[in-house]
Amino acid sequence: MTKLIVQIPCYNEEESLGITLSALPREIPGIDCVEWLIINDGSTDRTVEVAKARGVEHIVNFPANQGLAKAFMAGLEASLKAGADIIVNTDADNQYCADDIPKLVQPILTGQAEMVIGARPIWQTEHFSPLKKVLQNFGSRVVRAAAMQGDAPLDAPSGFRAFSREAALRLNVFNRYTYTLETIIQAGSKGMAIASVPIRTNADLRPSRLVRSIASYVWRSGTTILRIFMLYQPLRFFFMLGSLPLGVGTLLGIRWLIFFFAGSDRTRIPSLILAAILISIGFQLWVLGLVADLLAANRKLLEDTQLRLRRLEIEGTSGRDRDSSNRS
Structure with a gap:
């Protein structure tokens, strides 16, 4: 039924x-x-x-x-x-x-x-x-x-x-x-x-x-x-979040290298520092995503355990209700 x-x-x-x-x-x-x-x-x-x-x-x-x-x-x-x-x-x-x-x-x-x-x-x-x-x-x-x-x-x-x-x-x-x-x-x-x-x-x-x-x-x-x-979706979220500063920092770093090897007279140290900071932020966000993904895996295990306990409790309750209704 x-x-x-x-x-x-x-x-x-x-x-x-x-x-x-x-x-x-x-x-x-x-x-x-x-x-x-x-x-x-x-x-x-x-x-x-x-x-x-x-x-x-x-x-x-x-x-x-x-x-x-x-x-x-x-x-x-x-x-x-x-x-x-x-x-x-x-x-x-x-x-x-x-x-x-x-x-x-x-x-x-x-x-x-x-x-x-x-x-x-x-x-x-x-x-x-x-x-x-x-x-x-x-x-x-x-x-x-x-x-x-x-x-x-x-x-x-x-x-x-x-x-x-x-x-x-x-x-x-x-x-x-x-x-x-x-x-x-x-x-x-x-x-x-x-x-x-x-x-x-x-x-x-x-x-x-x-x-x-x-x-x-x-x-x-x-x-x-x-x-x-x-x-x-922690890994996906932090990967997307970290990709922006990492990408911008990488482009700034490549730009600095181009000027450096071209023999430019300007040192462009501020650009190099900003590139290093952005790459560091992006990398840390990626690492944070990996940690969060590991925690999410642990949460899934806990949810599986909760599902088993919930199924035992609810199925037992509904089973008793159905038995009593059938007897009546």
Whole structure:
């Protein structure tokens, strides 16, 4: 039996959650069982009461607001323990069209992907400003390159996505701001197959809580991408970073040698000193990249150990739940 759980992180979503839940499907082709789960991220309104009234089967409660990324990971863990074979994540503000969930899970059902991202029609979305459209398109290209996904179209900030059970088991999110960018780069570094499918969006019910201003969005997204890139691709990052001063320093050194052997009267000592400094900086960044790569290898070993422990814990919990449901 294939079980799908739709998870929704919620923070004070009393007004919009009912609309979102009413649109969610209970039957999907290729899926035997569809259940709903909300992560109540410290809400102070009637979010939980609305969820219970709408028939939500699973509720994860945080006593205080922990942030979107932590809520997302808590939802994955709870969904896995509840026996989910496929997990769909969507937003509580009804931004994404729930009728596209069958399309979203299809690549997982056919074995073509382990993670599927719903690509919004960015350029046709009316409530996105022109600047936001450009920035989202550019950011998605940067994340796609960092995740080594070639020319695959990605809507990196999209929260409408589906995960296979194995993919959900292997994901870790360290950033508190959002999970969207990190999960893509992490999945790419772990060799997971990522697919993208076009999806539709609904009318805007409320302003985004993540994008409070364009400047803040650019800064937080940029630092997030940079941090994740350093974490998962350290050798590549420091090699690229070190190549610039090393290349410039080498060119300055060659220039100095040309003038020196040409018998120039000027000593050009400042140029020689600058070349030596730049070459030294570039070389040190390369060495730092090698050290970081060794640390990354150690982190991968720790992640493998964590995966085994998580699989034992979650598979044991979901197995007991399935046995008890079968007996009842």
